Amino acid sequence: MSQTKERIISAAIHLFNEQGFVNVRLQNIADELKISVGNLAYHFKNKEAIVARAYEKTGEELRTILGSYRASPDLRDLDSQLDAYHQFIKQYPFYFIDILEIKRNHPHLHEDRKEFIVKMRVQFEKRIEYNQSRGILKMELDKQQIAQLADNLCTMVTFWHTSQAIKDEFDDLCSFKCSVWLQLLPFLTIKGKEEYERFIEPGLTVI
Amino acid sequence: MSQTKERIISAAIHLFNEQGFVNVRLQNIADELKISVGNLAYHFKNKEAIVARAYEKTGEELRTILGSYRASPDLRDLDSQLDAYHQFIKQYPFYFIDILEIKRNHPHLHEDRKEFIVKMRVQFEKRIEYNQSRGILKMELDKQQIAQLADNLCTMVTFWHTSQAIKDEFDDLCSFKCSVWLQLLPFLTIKGKEEYERFIEPGLTVI
């Protein structure tokens, strides 16, 4: 991909992050790069192509994060993944705003998102089950509850940025981890609490 | 307020719920009512006035729900409030989409939302503390964790609809309650579990 093309996507993502892609005009992108709208048209057929490429790029990042899942995902491994998710959220907040706009007007991109969310949920489920089998998480959680918990975790990852934005609060890592970990902490066994305290940097007291 | 004016708001809300207020044209509202756009202009100065009135109306509903908070909010009382929140979410989903759009372009309406969310969070905190003092919720939760938990509950109420919409799932009451209750169940004491099982209709097994 040509350098200008790259720069266009980069500028577009930057603006999408701030205003949502619906509110970004081709003119805005052109201004940001000090090029003309006509030049934009040379590199991308239309606005949709720009949006699609931006989503493609974020998709690649997400795939990387989801691909880093290991066979033995202990608590520290989960915590690392949360770091990765947080970095992603900070870098591509636009992926989490205008979600329903994407669903309505770019069904293909929405399908991709759905796939990502399913994968994310399945990973959370596997993590929970694996850590149950290790005696790290309580066994009282049944299948249905594990699915529900994994679902809640996905919801938190997906909407945490917007939730912070409403409150005019920053996307800081600690706050993100607290939101996520609080949902898991009460299910830790004694052994689980030990592992958590040993490996995870403090921020939230173990319950 | 005149009957036509009421009908306009009603139609507007109906369309906002489906497409988000940004995507609803004055023409759409007029078509829905089989009146002209010019007539719309007679009743409302501009589109913003329609949006503002729609939000005003939802605000009144929210105020009612938040106002039903009682001095002794046991688990059953919380469960009733969840019923009310769910009904609200089903009736006014538009309140939960385009949130950032409102923030950008209608700061005044956004301030109202922020106030509501603060009140909701404070109520959740009070509920948690009250039920701790009753021996229904474990005392291990400290101030910071209570605040975090209340915050997570608000996030769930705010984004549950959108979360369901992404998955093409319906806004059914049971699913909503499961999402919320799962965050509280692990903190129930023995006594708390008894009260939960006694009063709350099953759906999620007590942990």
Added chain:
DNA sequence: GTCTATAGAGTGATAGAC
């Protein structure tokens, strides 16, 4: 109160010169 007609301000896409 309700209508038609139109002004006026974008916005995306395209043609064609350099």
Added chain:
DNA sequence: GTCTATCACTCTATAGAC
């Protein structure tokens, strides 16, 4: 590859007849 100019379209707001 990059630019200017312009077209075609959408949407809100307004004027004025009935």
